[in-house]
Each structure stands twice: as structure tokens, then as C-alpha cells.
Amino acid sequence: MFIATIWGLMNDEQKAEWLPKAMEMKAIGTYAQTELGHGTFLRGLETTATYDPETEEFILNTPTLTAYKWWPGGLGHTVNHCIVVAQLYTQGKCHGIQPFIVQIRDLETHMPLPGVHVGEIGPKMGFQTANNGFLGFKNFRIPRKNMLMRNSEVKKDGTFVRSRSDKLTYGTMVIVRVNIVNDAAMQLSAAAIIAVRYSAVRHQSQPKPNEPEPQILDYVTQQRKLFINIATGHALRIVGRWLWKTMLGVLQNISEGNLEQLPELHALSCCLKAVCTQDCTAGIEQCRLACGGHGYMKSSNLPLLYGLTTAAMTYEGENTVLLLQTARFLLKTWTQILEGDTKLNPTVLYLLNFAKPTDYRWENTNQGIIKGFQAVAAGKIKTAYDTAMKHVGAGKSQEEAWNLASIQLVEASEAHCRVIICEVFSNEIQRASNTLSPNLSRVLQQLVELYLVHWALEKKGDILLYSTISRDDIAALRIRYEELLALIRPNAVGLADGFDFRDEVLNSTLGAYDGRVYERLMEEALKSPLNAEPVNSSFHKYIKPFWEKAKL
Amino acid sequence: MFIATIWGLMNDEQKAEWLPKAMEMKAIGTYAQTELGHGTFLRGLETTATYDPETEEFILNTPTLTAYKWWPGGLGHTVNHCIVVAQLYTQGKCHGIQPFIVQIRDLETHMPLPGVHVGEIGPKMGFQTANNGFLGFKNFRIPRKNMLMRNSEVKKDGTFVRSRSDKLTYGTMVIVRVNIVNDAAMQLSAAAIIAVRYSAVRHQSQPKPNEPEPQILDYVTQQRKLFINIATGHALRIVGRWLWKTMLGVLQNISEGNLEQLPELHALSCCLKAVCTQDCTAGIEQCRLACGGHGYMKSSNLPLLYGLTTAAMTYEGENTVLLLQTARFLLKTWTQILEGDTKLNPTVLYLLNFAKPTDYRWENTNQGIIKGFQAVAAGKIKTAYDTAMKHVGAGKSQEEAWNLASIQLVEASEAHCRVIICEVFSNEIQRASNTLSPNLSRVLQQLVELYLVHWALEKKGDILLYSTISRDDIAALRIRYEELLALIRPNAVGLADGFDFRDEVLNSTLGAYDGRVYERLMEEALKSPLNAEPVNSSFHKYIKPFWEKAKL
Structure with a gap:
């Protein structure tokens, strides 16, 4: 984030100064935005940067406890610079948040500079090695040119000039979220490999007398827990790659001055980040639990x-907040449709089919299921829209109505995202099928169907x-689901191997x-280390004295 | 477990010797059953105890790596005795698993005795302080009288005598599982208190210009995440108490020689342990995520x-395995019904109403919802039964058919358990309502309805x-759900306080x-500790040498 921010938000002169420093690791930095009391709502940040035209400096302050920067990775011990996001005050007026580059430690001794209070935030559930830190300032002065001036500027006399659209900063956020989708998919894939391989090694029970204990991978309940995660690993990696390509196209258009697709890309990246991290988290946990007690061992790597x-x-946009971002785009689209506008973005074009009563009929096929999910998403968007409108009609403000409809909005957003994942996974495997061997193609098709x-x-x-699905359709899907588990079983270990992770990476x-x-x-x-000695020191420290006291 | 096992499985003479030792903490013990390669399937345990009539001793051996005992709490460093479960061999024949009491460390020096290989199993996802251990034996001899002889006996000459029913050992397992239900409910309650209080302190965003940031507890999406967990905390504590009372009654009957209710109690304790730990785990995670980044801090106590x-x-019966245990009881009951037997256990009596076509109609009331869940459970039991029968009909063995139907069986078991929880929670609050103030009663009723x-x-x-629920019924339920959130909101913090946990316990x-x-x-x-020094040693160890090298 540090280098990406230098790249994205500095002007050319600043880049010329800072990029080499950062690339040579002389300036080791982090991006310090989130505060102890403020995350999602950026306008609520409290750190201040007040311009002093006399010395041409900004004075940084942390006015309250809740204004302490909190979380930046590496901030605890490693970095000597930060990009600090602070409320800019100049000529007696607040101009909202701006980024500043700030040296916080001595470049020789690494001691925190006077006016800087920096430390490590303490143990967490994971990321133990990230040395996430806190940071506070007391009248800490930095030169005027340390404000990142690509988009806005403060002149020597303190005049504030805004030069470029804020929208562009969406770009960095989108890249970060696309990367998260890919990371989550890789992590789920790793968990699936571990659990599938373990389930091939582990034997349990004796359903038939005098026969050996079967591999637990032969239990249908175990197959149900694992095979979907193999499929999801592939699905989300493919969706991640598709999203990356989509993003490159949009960024190309932006560089040519066309911002039209940005809202759609933003909406896509928000809901995909949310749903993928949610599915992968749940899937990893399912894989871990499928390994029984041994999955609880840290050495399984599943807890990590x-x-x-x-x-x-949670990070880079809390999932519920992100789903509501996508919902805003979906409700805008729905309003467009109601107003008769049929010029929609490609990923929401399907909504047109369900905006009016149609003769749509359910079918138990891949395309039929995708169509069904489209009907669900359209239905949920309509429900969310109607709920919000009902509250507005009852005299609530727009904001209250939004809050009161937010459960439906989140659900609409998730449903839309499920359409995208299903469609992309299915289409991309279909498209690739000509280039694959018939056998491989068949197995991948089974994963899509599963x-x-x-x-x-x-x-x-x-x-x-x-x-219009019927009870019989559902019963047939259930039977097909169990057939697919049986079809995939012989290839399960091969599919795990096929993810091609080295043992060192699986760890x-x-x-x-x-x-x-x-x-x-x-x-x-x-x-x-607790096995270093045959008798642990706790015996001499606690148990022996306890016995001796008890003897008295 | 150590003392409970002494109590439950020793004969009177043995108890007289061992209970005082255990109570005075001179014999510190643990229960060593699970092995590295064997958990659920007890008959698969590999540790052997071979009787030698010459010396009147058992010889303990760990014949393979997978036979190592693995997991017992305190085994790593603390205990000097174990109850070891091993395959009993005498007069050249295996008599299945039996429990033995074994001293493994010197009582003065705490050194492992010769022939004993004991240690700690390494870091885990939690329970870091439990010093879970491993244990292996090599020709380790123990006196004949160290076999726990309440239920079976080996005579001096090696003759094996089985004296009592195995069924009684269910008793201990039931007690353990009932305790787990209560513990899980308490842990979820703690998480709900933490998240609700935090959500009252945390402010975020500014839906309306120029107004202060609202408490995040005012967001409907946040209420949706938290209030169900307050309700679940109460529901499961009440179910836990009810299960405890039910168990005491059954144990009383057993002590009078009546074992009739044992299968029902076993089935109840299995599915309730599984569903409660599953719901509480999911609920705690929902509470943690609702606290954003700060929920990821260990100091929130939510990760712990x-x-x-x-x-x-996973422990004390893996959840899927337990649900299948309950399913076995449910399928037996269903067979009884099909055979026209109407003398059912009380907790499955409801199935009679759904065994034949009825004029049952859905109603959007508490009782209507409970009835709906009964219809679901009955429907799923029938589906599971029919699925198993279909496979038997197609020529599969009983065991294969059971495996092929296991997804439906697990679902049937869960659905039955949901009926029990809903019924008990609703009935117990209803029953208590006379003894409560009208205000308190109303709030508790809201939690039941939620x-x-x-x-x-x-x-x-x-x-x-x-x-027979309709789409309109579901739409009405959705609206009612949102109304309930709004009704509960003013009392949310009071309800959290009402769980009455001390700060020291919430931690x-x-x-x-x-x-x-x-x-x-x-x-x-x-x-x-990472904040003990202003410059962490990692700077001198890694960063400075890196810079110096880079200069060359």
C-alpha cells in the first residue's frame, strides 16, 4: 500500500524523490489511515494536519485517544515512514482528509522522533508476524511538500487547490479487493488439499464386520464437506482471474478518460470481495472441522x-459495508429499469428479463440453475427496493429507509454476486473446454455442476x-448432488494434487x-519447546510446593 | 474425567484405594483414550494390555505410531497417573477395550517411568494452557488390580469375566455432553454481551449531514447479527437446564433398574451437543465479526x-458422528410408527401427527412455527428413511445404504433437534411467565419470538x-422479524447486562x-512485551545489517 500510494497519489516531483527511497528500502513505510475509533467512515478520522504558512510546515496532532492510528502493518517496529491520512486545516478551514508522507523514526538509530508515539497493538487472532502498530502525534511538524499532491495541493501561502476527481482513488481500492479475492481462493484451495489428502490417509470405523476401516473420504458426509470446497477453490480462482481482466479493461478506459464503467467495477469488486472471503472462510473452517481433532493442531496449518x-x-472494507455499496449500485440500476432505461452495464443486463412478468420456467440444468439465481437476485433487488420505498412512503427519510431496508439490501447484493460467480465459473470452463482433454473437461464440468x-x-x-421450481425438481437435484459426489470421489485426491501447491507452501x-x-x-x-525437558519447570514451581504445603 | 471414571468404573475396593489419592491430588490423573490414529471408533484402538498370570500383571504396549495416546489434557506435564483404555488380551484372546489405571511418572521426581514415553503435542488453535499430551508404552507392567473392575474382571489365573451391561457407560458420556451444551451457551452469551456493549460504544458514519455518528447498534444489519445471539444464549441455557433435569430423572430410573429411557436420552444429548456447539460457534464468530477489526484483537477475548x-x-463425539447417532434413534422410531406402534418416547411423540396425511395448516404464530418445524423434522426423517430403503431395495447392504443416506440422516437429526430447542425454549418461558414481572415476561417473549x-x-x-406456508406468510415473517429487532433495540444493552457476567469473567x-x-x-x-523497548531487537538484527549490505 505504501509504494502503491506513492505511485498513485504523489505528483511527479514527489515521486522522483520518494520512489527510489522506497524501492531501495531506505524509507520503509506503511499506510496509516484507520484510527482506534474510526474505520469505515473516513470523514470521521480525527488526526489533524494544520498548515503553518510561517514555516511552510504541517503540524500533525492526535487530538484524542480515538484518533490514534491503529492497525497499519509493520508500524509496530519495522517502518520509519508512514503515509498518514489526516484532516487538512489551512487558512482556518478544514478541507477533509488528505495523505501525507511522514518520517517517524530516526534513520540511523531507529528511535521514534520527538512528538511521535508509536508501538505494537498486541496479540491478535492471526497475522501475529505483521507487527501491526499504533501511532500518535503531538505537534509534529513536516514540510509542506510532504503532502501527497497529485489530486490536491496546498500553496506556500496556505491556499488549498483541489485539482482532480476523487473517483480515481477507487482504482487502488479495486486492485486491493481483486487481490483479496485471489488470495482467499488460494487459501481455500490449500485447505481443501490438506483436508482431502488427510481424508485419504485417515481410516475410521468398521461398517462391515471383518473388513478394514475405510478411508474417511469414502463417507458421503465427508465428501459433502470437502468436494464443494475443491469446486469453490476453482470457481473463485477463475472468477478472480476474470475480475482482474475486467479491471484491466476498465483501467485502460479510465486512462483514456472514460470513467463510465467505474461504478460497475466498484460494485463488482465490493460484492465479490465480501462473498468470496465469506465463502472461503466458511469453507476453510469446514475443511478444518472435517479433519477432526488434528485439524485443531496448528501444525495442520488450517488454523492459520x-x-x-x-x-x-473485515479489512479493506468490512463485508456488510461492501455489500451495501453494491446494493446502492443495484438499486440505481433497478430505478433505471423502472424508468424504462435499457442501457444497462453488462453484469446487470440479466435483470431486464425479470423486471416484468415473463414466461420463465425453471429447468434442472446448469443454465436453468443460473437463470434461477438470476430470478432470485432480481426478486431480492425488487423486494429491497419496495421495502425502502415503503418506508419512504411512510414518511421516513431516505437514510432511515435505507437502514430499515438494509437486511434486504445485503441479501440482494449477495444474490447478485452468486449470479456472477455461477455464470463466470460455468462460462469460463465451457469456453476452455475445446482446449482441454475430454477427460479433464468432464471432471471440470462435474465441479461446475456440483x-x-x-x-x-x-x-x-x-x-x-x-x-417456478417444484418439489420434484428439488428432490431430483438432491439425488443428482449425491451422484456427483460419487462421480468426483475417484478423482478427489487427483483434484487436490491438481491445485499444484508445494509442500513448503501448504506447510x-x-x-x-x-x-x-x-x-x-x-x-x-x-x-x-515444552518437550525440551522430561520434567517441566511447572512441576517444581507449582505441583511440588502444593504437595509440600498439603503435607503440613 | 479422571475422577468421574474412578467413580464410575472402579469396584468398591478400588475406589477405596484411589478416590482419596485423587481427591488429595497425590494422584493427578487424566483420561487417556483417543490415539493418534483413532478417535471415534473405539474398537479400533491399538494400545494393548496383555495379562501375564505368572506375575499377575498386565503388560502395556504401544505397538505402532498410530497407537500413541494423543490429546489427553494435562498429560503433557502435569499428571502422574492416567486411566488408559487398551485392548485386553488374556489367555491368548482379545476381550476388547478395558480401562486401566496407570502411574506414568515418579511421585517424587516427576520423571517419566522407564517404558513410558510422554510429552506435549504442540501448539493448537486454542486451549493453549491445557498441556494436551501424547503417551506411549514399551513393555510397561502394572498390577492386575489396576484394571478398573466394576463392569468386567480378570481373575488371577487370567480368566475374563464380564459382569455388567456396557450400556451404563453411556451415563458418563451423557453427563459430559450436557455440560458441553451449558458451556457453549455460556460462551455464546459472553460473546453476545461483548459485542452488544461494544456496539453501544462504537459510533460510525453519518447517515444524516450535521448529525453525530450513530451507535453502530442502531444499524439494522448490526441488530440482525447480535440480537439472535442474545436470544440463542437464553434459549440454549434454558435447554441445557432442561436437559440436565431430564437426565437426572433418567439416571434415577436407571439406578432403580429401568433402562428404558436411556436411548432417548442418548439421542437427545447427541444432537443437542452437536447443534448447540455448532450454533454457538457460528454465533460467537458472528459477534466477533460484528466488532470489526477490534474483534480480531485477542484482548477482546472473542478469538479465545x-x-x-x-x-x-469435535471433542466428546464429533458432531457429524453424533448427529448420525441421533438419526439411528429417529429411524428406529420411524420404523416403530410404520409398524403401527404408538408407544413412543415423549420427545418424538410429535412424529405421530405427521406420519399420515393430516389437515395440518401453517400458522404465523409461535406455536405454528414450532408445528412447522415438527413437520420439517418428520418430512426429513421420512426422506432419510425412504432414501435408505431405496438403496436397500437396489441391493445395497444396510451399511452402504446408511452411508448413501447419511446426508439426509444428518439433516433429519438437525431438524429434530431444532424442534426440541424451539419447544423447550418457548414452553419454559411460557411456564415461567407467571412468576415474572409483566415487563420482563414481555421482553423474554420477544426473544422467544425472535x-x-x-x-x-x-x-x-x-x-x-x-x-403449507405461503409466500405471503414468509413476507409477513420478514416484516415481523424487523419489527422485533426494533422492539428489542431499547433493551439490548440491558439484556446483555442481564446475563450478569462479571468483567473478570468476560475478560x-x-x-x-x-x-x-x-x-x-x-x-x-x-x-x-513487544513494546518493552522503543527500538525492537529486530532492527539491529535484520534491518540495519540489510542496509549496510545494500550500501556495499
């Missing part, structure tokens, strides 16, 4: 994967409400390619 | 609560499939009664 992925549900049928069954309530006692699960578990246990 | 509760999804409507909406797919920077969230977060951060 969980900690990493669940954090992404993904679609799984979600149709998961969302059968919505599909029953918003489509798991349970998931290594050679299947030496129990050996590795014991080897890791023996490394525990 | 999560680690504790999710472990209970719980029921929440789950009706969550399970609307099942309800649409198996009941949370976010959840303390006084609301000093930000102060506590900073206080805890400043305690981090």
Missing part, C-alpha cells in the same frame, strides 16, 4: 489459514420463493504429498 | 471464546417443502461494563 482469511472479511447444484440446494428457500502435517500424516504430527510435537 | 467453543464441535422467526426464515426452504477490552473500550485497548497494547 482460517485466521488469515477471516481477517479479510457448485451449481450445491448452491441451488443451499438457497432452495429463495429459489422456491422467486422461481501442513496433514496435507503433505507423501501422506506421512502421523509421522509429521509426532515430529512437530517433539519440536515443541 | 471461538477457539474454546469450536473445539467442542428465535422462532429467525429460524423459520433461515429454514424457509425446508418449511416451504414440508409445510474483554470491548465488553467491560463501564464501556471504556478504547482506553482498555490501548492499556492492553502497552502491556505487550
Whole structure:
């Protein structure tokens, strides 16, 4: 984020000064925006940067406890510079938040500079090595030219000049979110590999007398827990790649001055980041639990994967907030449709089919399920719209109505996102099928179908409400789901191997390619510092004195 | 477990010897059953105890790596005795698993005895202080009388005598599972208190210009995340208390020789342990995520609560395995019904109403929703039964058919459990209403209704499939759900306080009664050992040498 911000928000002169420093790691930096009391709502940030024209400096202050910067990675011990986002005051007026580059530690001794209060925020659920930090300022002065001046400027005399659209800063956020989709998909894939391989090694129970204990991968309940996560791993990696390509196209257009697709891209990246991190977090946890007690061992690497992925549900836009961002775009689109405007963005074009009563009929096919999800999304967007309008009609303000409709809005956004994932996954595998061997193509098609049928069954309530699906259709889907599990079973380990993660990356006692699960578990246990001595110091410190006291 | 096992499985002579030792903490013990390669399937345990009539001793052995005992709490460093569960061999024959009491460490020096390999299993996702251990034996001899002989016996000459029913050992397992239900409910309640109090302190965004940022508890999406967890906390504590009372009654009957209710109690405790730990784990995570980034801080205590509760999804009976146990009871009951037997256990009596076509109609009331869940459970039991029968009819063995129907079986079990929770929660609050003030009674009724409507909406797919609910009914439930959130909002903090947890127990920077969230977060951060010095050693160790090298 530090270098991306220098790249994105500095003017050319500033870049010339700072980029080399950053690239040579002389200026080690982080991006300090979030405060102890302020996350999502940027306008609420409290850190101030007040311009002093006499010395041509900004004076940084942390006026309250809640104004302390909190979370930036590396801030605790590592960095000597920060991009600090602060409320800009000049000529007695606040001009909103602006970014500043600030040296916070001595470049030789690494000591915090006078006026800087910096430290580490303490233990977390994961990311233990990120040394996330806090940062406060007391009358800390920085030169005028340390304001990042690509979009706005403060002149020597203190005059504030805004030069460029704020919209452009969406760009960085979109890139970050697209990366999160890819990371989450990779982490889920890793968890799926670990759990599938372990389930091939682990044997349990004896359903038939005098036969050996079967691999737990042969239990249908275990297949249900794992195979969907193989499919999801592929689905979201493909969606991530598609989103990246889409984004490059939009950024290209932006560079040519065409901002038209930006709202759609923003809406896409918001809901995809939210739904992918949510699905991957849930999937990793399902994989972990499918490994029983051994999944609870840190050496399985599943707890770490969980900690990493669940954090992404909160950072770079909290998921509920992001879904509401997408909902805003969807409601705008719905209003467009109601007003008879049919010039919609490509990813919401499907809504036109459901805006008026149609002769749409459910079909138990891949395309039929996708169509069903489109009907659900359209139905939910309509419900959310109607709910908001009902509250406005009852005299509520726009803001109150939005809040009162927000459950429906979040659900609409999720449903739209499910359409996108299903469509992209299905289309991209279809498109690739000519270039693949028939065998590989068939297996991938099974994963697509499993993904679609799984979600149709998961969302059968919505599909029953918003489509013409029948009870018999659902019963048939259930049977097909179980058939697919059986079809995928022989290839399950191959599919796990096919993700092509090196053992060093998986870093798991349970998931290594050679299947030496129990050996590795014991080897890791023996490394525990708590096994260094045959009698732990706690015996001499607590148990022995306790016994001696008890004897008295 | 150690003392409970001494109590439950030793004969009177043994108890007289061991109970005082255990109570005086001279014999510190643990229960060592699970092995590295064997959990659920007890008959698969590999540790052997071979009787030697010459010396009147058992010889304990760990024949393979997978036979190592793994997980027992305190085994790593603390205990000097274990109850070891091993395959008993005498007179050349295996008599299955039996429990033995084994001294593993010297009582003075605490050194492991010769022939004992004991240690700690390494870091885990939670329970870091439990020093879970591993244990292996090599020709380790123990006296004959160290076999726990309440139920079975090995005579001096090696003759094996089985004296009592195995069924009685269910008793201990039931008690353990009932306790887990209560613990999980308490842990969820703690998480709900923390998240509700934090949401009253935290302010965010500015929906209306020039007004202060509202408490995040005023956002409907936040209310949706939190209020169900207040309700669930109450529901499961009440169900836990009811289950405890039910169990005491059954145990009383057993002591009078009547074992009739044991299968029902076993089935109840299995599904309630599974569903409660699952709901509480999900609920705690929802509460944690509702606290944004600060919920990710360990000092919030939410990650610890999560680690504790999710472990209970695996230990003392893995949840899927337990749900299948209950399913076995439900399928037996269904067979009884099909055979015209109407003498059913009380908790499954409701199934009689749905075994034949009825004139049952959905109603949007508390009782109507409970009835709807009964219809769902009956429908799912029937589906599971029919699925298993279909596979048997197609020539599969009983065991294969069971496996092929297991997804439906697990779902049937969950649905039955939801009926129990809804019924008990609703009935117990109703019954108590005479003894409560009208105001308190009204608020508790709101929680009951919220719980029921929440789950009706969550399970609307099942309800649409198996009941006569209409789309309008569902729309009305959705509106009622939002009304309930608004009704509960003014009492939310009071309800959190009403759980009556002391700050010392909550142990949370976010959840303390006084609301000093930000102060506590900073206080805890400043305690981090990583803040002991202004410049961390990592600078001298890594960053400075890196710069110096880069200069060359």
C-alpha cells in the first residue's frame, strides 16, 4: 500500500524523490489511515494536519485517544515512514482528509522522533508476524511538500487547490479487493488439499464386520464437506482471474478518460470481495472441522489459514459495508429499469428479463440453475427496493429507509454476486473446454455442476420463493448432488494434487504429498519447546510446593 | 474425567484405594483414550494390555505410531497417573477395550517411568494452557488390580469375566455432553454481551449531514447479527437446564433398574451437543465479526471464546458422528410408527401427527412455527428413511445404504433437534411467565419470538417443502422479524447486562461494563512485551545489517 500510494497519489516531483527511497528500502513505510475509533467512515478520522504558512510546515496532532492510528502493518517496529491520512486545516478551514508522507523514526538509530508515539497493538487472532502498530502525534511538524499532491495541493501561502476527481482513488481500492479475492481462493484451495489428502490417509470405523476401516473420504458426509470446497477453490480462482481482466479493461478506459464503467467495477469488486472471503472462510473452517481433532493442531496449518482469511472479511472494507455499496449500485440500476432505461452495464443486463412478468420456467440444468439465481437476485433487488420505498412512503427519510431496508439490501447484493460467480465459473470452463482433454473437461464440468447444484440446494428457500421450481425438481437435484459426489470421489485426491501447491507452501502435517500424516504430527510435537525437558519447570514451581504445603 | 471414571468404573475396593489419592491430588490423573490414529471408533484402538498370570500383571504396549495416546489434557506435564483404555488380551484372546489405571511418572521426581514415553503435542488453535499430551508404552507392567473392575474382571489365573451391561457407560458420556451444551451457551452469551456493549460504544458514519455518528447498534444489519445471539444464549441455557433435569430423572430410573429411557436420552444429548456447539460457534464468530477489526484483537477475548467453543464441535463425539447417532434413534422410531406402534418416547411423540396425511395448516404464530418445524423434522426423517430403503431395495447392504443416506440422516437429526430447542425454549418461558414481572415476561417473549422467526426464515426452504406456508406468510415473517429487532433495540444493552457476567469473567477490552473500550485497548497494547523497548531487537538484527549490505 505504501509504494502503491506513492505511485498513485504523489505528483511527479514527489515521486522522483520518494520512489527510489522506497524501492531501495531506505524509507520503509506503511499506510496509516484507520484510527482506534474510526474505520469505515473516513470523514470521521480525527488526526489533524494544520498548515503553518510561517514555516511552510504541517503540524500533525492526535487530538484524542480515538484518533490514534491503529492497525497499519509493520508500524509496530519495522517502518520509519508512514503515509498518514489526516484532516487538512489551512487558512482556518478544514478541507477533509488528505495523505501525507511522514518520517517517524530516526534513520540511523531507529528511535521514534520527538512528538511521535508509536508501538505494537498486541496479540491478535492471526497475522501475529505483521507487527501491526499504533501511532500518535503531538505537534509534529513536516514540510509542506510532504503532502501527497497529485489530486490536491496546498500553496506556500496556505491556499488549498483541489485539482482532480476523487473517483480515481477507487482504482487502488479495486486492485486491493481483486487481490483479496485471489488470495482467499488460494487459501481455500490449500485447505481443501490438506483436508482431502488427510481424508485419504485417515481410516475410521468398521461398517462391515471383518473388513478394514475405510478411508474417511469414502463417507458421503465427508465428501459433502470437502468436494464443494475443491469446486469453490476453482470457481473463485477463475472468477478472480476474470475480475482482474475486467479491471484491466476498465483501467485502460479510465486512462483514456472514460470513467463510465467505474461504478460497475466498484460494485463488482465490493460484492465479490465480501462473498468470496465469506465463502472461503466458511469453507476453510469446514475443511478444518472435517479433519477432526488434528485439524485443531496448528501444525495442520488450517488454523492459520482460517485466521488469515477471516481477517479479510473485515479489512479493506468490512463485508456488510461492501455489500451495501453494491446494493446502492443495484438499486440505481433497478430505478433505471423502472424508468424504462435499457442501457444497462453488462453484469446487470440479466435483470431486464425479470423486471416484468415473463414466461420463465425453471429447468434442472446448469443454465436453468443460473437463470434461477438470476430470478432470485432480481426478486431480492425488487423486494429491497419496495421495502425502502415503503418506508419512504411512510414518511421516513431516505437514510432511515435505507437502514430499515438494509437486511434486504445485503441479501440482494449477495444474490447478485452468486449470479456472477455461477455464470463466470460455468462460462469460463465451457469456453476452455475445446482446449482441454475430454477427460479433464468432464471432471471440470462435474465441479461446475456440483457448485451449481450445491448452491441451488443451499438457497432452495429463495429459489422456491422467486422461481417456478417444484418439489420434484428439488428432490431430483438432491439425488443428482449425491451422484456427483460419487462421480468426483475417484478423482478427489487427483483434484487436490491438481491445485499444484508445494509442500513448503501448504506447510501442513496433514496435507503433505507423501501422506506421512502421523509421522509429521509426532515430529512437530517433539519440536515443541515444552518437550525440551522430561520434567517441566511447572512441576517444581507449582505441583511440588502444593504437595509440600498439603503435607503440613 | 479422571475422577468421574474412578467413580464410575472402579469396584468398591478400588475406589477405596484411589478416590482419596485423587481427591488429595497425590494422584493427578487424566483420561487417556483417543490415539493418534483413532478417535471415534473405539474398537479400533491399538494400545494393548496383555495379562501375564505368572506375575499377575498386565503388560502395556504401544505397538505402532498410530497407537500413541494423543490429546489427553494435562498429560503433557502435569499428571502422574492416567486411566488408559487398551485392548485386553488374556489367555491368548482379545476381550476388547478395558480401562486401566496407570502411574506414568515418579511421585517424587516427576520423571517419566522407564517404558513410558510422554510429552506435549504442540501448539493448537486454542486451549493453549491445557498441556494436551501424547503417551506411549514399551513393555510397561502394572498390577492386575489396576484394571478398573466394576463392569468386567480378570481373575488371577487370567480368566475374563464380564459382569455388567456396557450400556451404563453411556451415563458418563451423557453427563459430559450436557455440560458441553451449558458451556457453549455460556460462551455464546459472553460473546453476545461483548459485542452488544461494544456496539453501544462504537459510533460510525453519518447517515444524516450535521448529525453525530450513530451507535453502530442502531444499524439494522448490526441488530440482525447480535440480537439472535442474545436470544440463542437464553434459549440454549434454558435447554441445557432442561436437559440436565431430564437426565437426572433418567439416571434415577436407571439406578432403580429401568433402562428404558436411556436411548432417548442418548439421542437427545447427541444432537443437542452437536447443534448447540455448532450454533454457538457460528454465533460467537458472528459477534466477533460484528466488532470489526477490534474483534480480531485477542484482548477482546472473542478469538479465545471461538477457539474454546469450536473445539467442542469435535471433542466428546464429533458432531457429524453424533448427529448420525441421533438419526439411528429417529429411524428406529420411524420404523416403530410404520409398524403401527404408538408407544413412543415423549420427545418424538410429535412424529405421530405427521406420519399420515393430516389437515395440518401453517400458522404465523409461535406455536405454528414450532408445528412447522415438527413437520420439517418428520418430512426429513421420512426422506432419510425412504432414501435408505431405496438403496436397500437396489441391493445395497444396510451399511452402504446408511452411508448413501447419511446426508439426509444428518439433516433429519438437525431438524429434530431444532424442534426440541424451539419447544423447550418457548414452553419454559411460557411456564415461567407467571412468576415474572409483566415487563420482563414481555421482553423474554420477544426473544422467544425472535428465535422462532429467525429460524423459520433461515429454514424457509425446508418449511416451504414440508409445510403449507405461503409466500405471503414468509413476507409477513420478514416484516415481523424487523419489527422485533426494533422492539428489542431499547433493551439490548440491558439484556446483555442481564446475563450478569462479571468483567473478570468476560475478560474483554470491548465488553467491560463501564464501556471504556478504547482506553482498555490501548492499556492492553502497552502491556505487550513487544513494546518493552522503543527500538525492537529486530532492527539491529535484520534491518540495519540489510542496509549496510545494500550500501556495499
